[in-house]
Amino acid sequence: KAGVTQTPRYLIKTRGQQVTLSCSPISGHRSVSWYQQTPGQGLQFLFEYFSETQRNKGNFPGRFSGRQFSNSRSEMNVSTLELGDSALYLCASSQDRGDGYTFGSGTRLTVV
Amino acid sequence: GDSVTQMEGPVTLSEEAFLTINCTYTATGYPSLFWYVQYPGEGLQLLLKATKADDKGSNKGFEATYRKETTSFHLEKGSVQVSDSAVYFCALSGAGNNRKLIWGLGTSLAVNP
Numbered sequence: 001k002a003g004v005t006q007t008p009r010y011l012i013k014t015r016g017q018q019v020t021l022s023c024s025p026i027s028g029h030r031s032v033s034w035y036q037q038t039p040g041q042g043l044q045f046l047f048e049y050f051s052e053t054q055r056n057k058g059n060f061p062g063r064f065s066g067r068q069f070s071n072s073r074s075e076m077n078v079s080t081l082e083l084g085d086s087a088l089y090l091c092a093s094s095q096d097r098g099d100g101y102t103f104g105s106g107t108r109l110t111v112v
Numbered sequence: 113g114d115s116v117t118q119m120e121g122p123v124t125l126s127e128e129a130f131l132t133i134n135c136t137y138t139a140t141g142y143p144s145l146f147w148y149v150q151y152p153g154e155g156l157q158l159l160l161k162a163t164k165a166d167d168k169g170s171n172k173g174f175e176a177t178y179r180k181e182t183t184s185f186h187l188e189k190g191s192v193q194v195s196d197s198a199v200y201f202c203a204l205s206g207a208g209n210n211r212k213l214i215w216g217l218g219t220s221l222a223v224n225p
Contacts, residue, residue: 004155006155031211033212033213035213042215042216042217042218043201043203043213043215043218044215045212045213045214048211048212056211056212058212090155090156092156092213094211100144100146100158100161100205101158101213102158103148103155103156103157103158104155105154105155106155
């Protein structure tokens with residue numbers, strides 16, 4: 001079966017712009033989580049959505065937001081981009097039974 | 113709050129050597145524990161998991177046992193291969209609706225032929 005699909009794979013944006021990243025979970029998975037990975041901070045939790053509702057949120061500023069659609073696909077948006085937002089953004093989906101998450105290949109965002 | 117500590121890398125081994133990557137955790141309640149692996153340029157892949165004390169997760173020759181008394185989940189493999197070269201992450205997930213993953217910083221493994 002298809003895995004978690006993230007688009008686009010690579011993005012280059014300018015400071016001050018905004019960006020939207022997309023994640024299609026594995027069919028049947030209703031939980032979608034987003035993580036930011038940087039060399040300095042490692043993996044940090046952004047937020048989790050379950051059945052179109054944000055269930056958990058990490059410690060990121062309000063410029064980071066997300067949503068989930070009725071088909072479980074999710075998007076995250078970052079507004080007013082800063083250089084420090086350059087990172088690999090990973091999406092993960094789960095059946096929500098505590099049996100682990102399946103990750104996509106990520107979107108590599110570079111802010112210049 | 114919950115946290116995960118894993119040994120710093122990089123770890124460099126020769127092919128067929130024994131591998132241990134230490135992981136300890138701090139958590140309230142009874143978390144689930146995971147090892148994920150990240151190959152260069154790729155996302156994270158679940159390697160193995162354990163959901164309760166004394167459970168042993170295993171996959172592709174890797175093993176880890178959930179030790180509640182020592183709050184540890186060390187990763188081991190008896191004979192590593194060059195293809196095992198990757199970054200390994202230990203993580204925990206809380207119970208109930210708090211299933212967000214808390215991560216260790218990752219341990220880079222390089223296996224030389």
